Amino acid sequence: MKVCILAPEFLPVWGGVGAYIVELVRHMPSKVDLHIVTPFRERIGHSRVSSGDYNFSEHFGSNVHIHFISRAFDTFFYNASFQHAVAKYVPKLVKEEKIDLIHSHTAHMPDLLLSFRKLRVPVVTTIHTTIKGQRQGTKSSGMTFGELDLSEKMTFLAYPILRLIESFYLTKPRYYITVSQWMKCQLLKDYPKMVSRRIFVIRNAVDVQIFSPSANTADKWFEDKNVILFTGRLIAAKGINVVIDSISEIIKMHENAYFVFIGPGNPIPYIKRLKSKGVSNSYYRFLGYVKDRKDLVSYYRSASVYVAPTFYENLPIRILEAMACGVPVIATNVCAIPEVIENGVEGILIQPGSARALINAISMLLEDESLRKELGRNARKKVEKHFNWKDAAHKTLNIYEHVLSGER
Structure with missing residues (x-):
């Protein structure tokens, strides 16, 4: 099986979406050929860590192939250029590598423009959060506009159009994974046109071998x-x-x-x-x-x-x-x-x-x-x-197989 993972965040990990994708890739069985399509992050935090500071071969197996198709200099605007690059690059990748399935992640909506291309490949999208929810959380904090992160400022300013785009995106016919039962219930409440049986729940997880107590x-x-x-x-x-x-x-x-x-x-x-x-x-x-x-x-x-x-x-x-x-x-x-x-x-x-x-x-x-x-x-x-990644990765693979069997 060959899977293309659209990763708006990867290494360096600067958010939950990136942490999720990195661990999913690490724990996916080696029989799955993974093509990670992601932006090259130029800098992050005060230490200015970039994607170039990582030796990817040390982090992942030989079944993992990294494709840097755009560059990320910030926490908001980079996503538009990544969406554009995905629409241009992924159709070629699907054809050349004979990709069986695409795994996307939102609220970034990296395959937004790609959805207008006629690809005969099923898409599974993990919904980590929604723009509506992010804005509600920021608003509830009571912080002033000047104190907010760039991504939060821009979500406020562009909210009407972003919300409209998100509504369009989440009503496209595809399969979804949510990382909690709560999120599935919220989606069905906010988007009645979504089909419950096409939304699978696989809760977030952690590598319990690495993240563990120590008596030392x-x-x-x-x-x-x-x-x-x-x-x-x-x-x-x-x-x-x-x-x-x-x-x-x-x-x-x-x-x-x-x-x-x-x-x-x-x-x-x-x-x-x-x-x-x-x-x-x-x-x-x-x-x-x-x-x-x-x-x-x-x-x-x-x-x-x-x-x-x-x-x-x-x-x-x-x-x-x-x-x-x-x-x-x-x-x-x-x-x-x-x-x-x-x-x-x-x-x-x-x-x-x-x-x-x-x-x-x-x-x-x-x-x-x-x-x-x-x-x-x-x-x-x-x-x-x-909540361990070994189980979560196998459940995700089961969904891949379920989706592909339904497409045949």
Whole structure:
């Protein structure tokens, strides 16, 4: 079987879509020939990591073929040039390599223009998020327009046309994968013309062999600190401002509390907020994009608490990564997060937008080591059983085979 994966994000990973595609490719059985069509990312984060900094042969097997067809310099406009390049390049690739199936990913809609070409190849699209949901999350954050990331600003400005395009895209006859049951229900509610039996649910997953707890204290960072960790793009919808607004009170109650932020994006608006609240930079650090996965795992293992007070975010892979490392998670009870965390069992769920609720939850966990350990153990067990990439990749392959058998 030959599959073309349209990857608007790949390496370097700067979002959940990229993390999903990279792990799917890593865990797909080697009998599947994979052609990854993706933009070459020029820079990311303060370390300015690019696609050129990776040796792809070290990351993937010989069944994986990378096709760079455009360049990405930002987090929004690059997508239009990628859509155009896909429409020109993929028909040739399908013909020359005898591609059996195309796997696309949205809300990027990389095959938007390609859908106007008459290809006799079925398309499976994984829906990670929607433009409607992203805008709702950004709006709920309460951050000013000037504080937003470029992608969030442009989504606001171009929302009417983007929403119209998305509505057109999601009503095209094709097969869909959603990464949560919640998202499938939302799609059927918002787009009644979508056919339920053509929407498959395969929940997000994590590599439980790589993301795992460690008893080796030498493997940990910030030994003398209680680290409260946040990972992910520095965008308003992920609720990073709620974390920022909790710091001044937390450090008054817990002098050894230390907040670590990992992920690409502009930290300046958040640093300004902290300075305005009189918070010393000795209590926090923005690390930017972490290229080495081993370092990322070490940071998870060093954390006493992981926080994800998101306003909108389907089923976040970053939460699964923390859980796999045995770190107690505090997250909001929005979107599909309750599908992975039962409040008080695998983590703590709070209301979105409440710095007070986050402060109380962080303080409770920092004061109760036994509770932290219990939540961490339960979280690890849940992820191992229900959210591992080995199973998710095989389920995805089963869908490929199901779709192809229906097309014959």
